Amino acid sequence: xxxxxxxxxxxxxxxxxxxxxxxxxxPVRGQAVRFKSSPPAPAHTPLARPEGCGLSTAxxxxxxxxxxxxxxxxxxxxxxxxxxxxxxxxxGETLLIxxxxxxxxxxxVAQVKKWMKAKVGHAGTLDPLASGLMILCTGxxxxxxxxxxxxxxxxxxxxxxxxxxxxxxxESLPEPAGEWQGLSHEQIEAAxxxxxxxxxxxxxxxxxxxxxxxxxxxxxxxxxxxxxKSRPVTIHAFELTDLQGPELHFRIHCSSGTYIRSLAHDVGxxxxxxxxxxxxxxxxxxxHRIEEAYTIExxxxxxxxxxxxxxVAPKWTGE
Numbered sequence: 347x348x349x350x351x352x353x354x355x356x357x358x359x360x361x362x363x364x365x366x367x368x369x370x371x372x373p374v375r376g377q378a379v380r381f382k383s384s385p386p387a388p389a390h391t392p393l394a395r396p397e398g399c400g401l402s403t404a405x406x407x408x409x410x411x412x413x414x415x416x417x418x419x420x421x422x423x424x425x426x427x428x429x430x431x432x433x434x435x436x437x438g439e440t441l442l443i444x445x446x447x448x449x450x451x452x453x454x455v456a457q458v459k460k461w462m463k464a465k466v467g468h469a470g471t472l473d474p475l476a477s478g479l480m481i482l483c484t485g486x487x488x489x490x491x492x493x494x495x496x497x498x499x500x501x502x503x504x505x506x507x508x509x510x511x512x513x514x515x516x517e518s519l520p521e522p523a524g525e526w527q528g529l530s531h532e533q534i535e536a537a538x539x540x541x542x543x544x545x546x547x548x549x550x551x552x553x554x555x556x557x558x559x560x561x562x563x564x565x566x567x568x569x570x571x572x573x574x575k576s577r578p579v580t581i582h583a584f585e586l587t588d589l590q591g592p593e594l595h596f597r598i599h600c601s602s603g604t605y606i607r608s609l610a611h612d613v614g615x616x617x618x619x620x621x622x623x624x625x626x627x628x629x630x631x632x633x634h635r636i637e638e639a640y641t642i643e644x645x646x647x648x649x650x651x652x653x654x655x656x657x658v659a660p661k662w663t664g665e
Contacts, residue, residue, distance in 0.1 A: 515624075
């Protein structure tokens with residue numbers, strides 16, 4: 347199938363929405379490429395063809411098309427961020443939004459709905475004390491939300507050693523749990539490796555998971571017993587990027603459904619000193635990057651004033 351010159355993207359899109367959202371690629375800018383049909387199935391990678399995909403070309407996957415010189419550069423295709431005045435929310439848009447720290451995810455959805463006067467849905471929430479990437483769909487595009495669920499996530503943040511909190515983050519007050527000063531860099535790296543790969547994770551009791559038809563955080567706040575089963579998740583990469591006293595700066599690439607709060611708690615338990623999640627920022631969902639997202643201020647400059655959203659403040663600021 348001939349490619350559109352300079353883009354390498356065929357005129358017919360893959361029927362598999364997951365491929366479109368997570369695996370779209372292009373050749374180097376300015377290079378025209380023609381693709382043969384029925385390429386050999388690529389090996390599975392985060393951007394390779396998912397099992398069962400019926401795509402007949404390799405263009406939407408992280409492999410070069412047949413006949414392309416393997417030495418040539420092959421890079422992921424990035425979304426072109428529209429100017430706000432080019433958005434057509436009633437016709438259907440997929441928006442990348444940078445959720446502000448302290449805002450609830452539902453406040454972000456309400457704000458976008460108020461601005462765009464269209465139906466708005468989201469492809470996953472963020473805790474109030476986390477910032478970063480959310481994907482919202484408007485109008486008819488809300489029908490595609492199912493294809494956006496289950497994508498891998500990437501985060502950066504800080505885990506603080508030596509204390510724990512009931513919520514595993516700063517929505518509750520820290521309590522001293524153990525000494526961290528004697529820990530070596532090697533011990534910390536070993537604890538991180540312990541929680542890398544395919545693991546079983548117990549979600550926080552202060553979460554929206556339902557038990558007996560009610561979110562478990564409501565039961566936990568009332569002092570009722572909450573018993574949650576572990577669930578399988580995959581931590582593809584867990585990197586210690588900096589170590590400043592009790593603060594572990596990290597980068598994580600994980601499967602959908604992973605609770606980073608629980609991961610912070612588990613690392614603290616492994617080290618024997620306790621730990622909680624001090625800060626968190628989501629930087630990617632699938633192939634979508636935070637650099638491509640609209641900020642609330644950016645959209646507000648075009649659509650009008652920002653509503654007075656309820657801000658969730660941390661219970662402890664470190665002072």
